[in-house]
Amino acid sequence: MKPHISMFLLLVAAGTAQAQTTPPPGRLLASNCFQCHGTNGSGGFDRLAGMSANEIVSELKEMRMKSSPDIMDAHARGYTDAQLQLIGTYFASLRSSTSTSGDSHDD
DSSP states (O other): OOOHHHHHHHHHHHHHHHHHHOOTTTTTGGGHHHOOOOOOSSOOOOOTSSSSHHHHHHHHHHTTSSSSHHHHHHHHHHHHHHHHHHHHHHHHTTHHHHHHHTTTTTO
16 A cells, blocks of 8 residues: 555656746747847847736737838747737736846846
């Protein structure tokens, strides 16, 4: 009977570890943005952390409509509207953590 209890505890522990390592929704999609905008959305070309999700999504949708696409337009065209919303929501969720660390001027 003890081997069954040990196996059960092992499975519960493995499930808990997996649940703790699941990234926030949108983070994997947003990882394409990290090289230019930083992993926390506050580096590189434009700061994305702290923008509203609607603002990010709106700008990306506008980029899709450009007649002469650049790198951002190509990226925006690669996502569905639902994926753009997940990306926008992810960067908007970084608002409190980045604004707190950004205020310390540790750049």
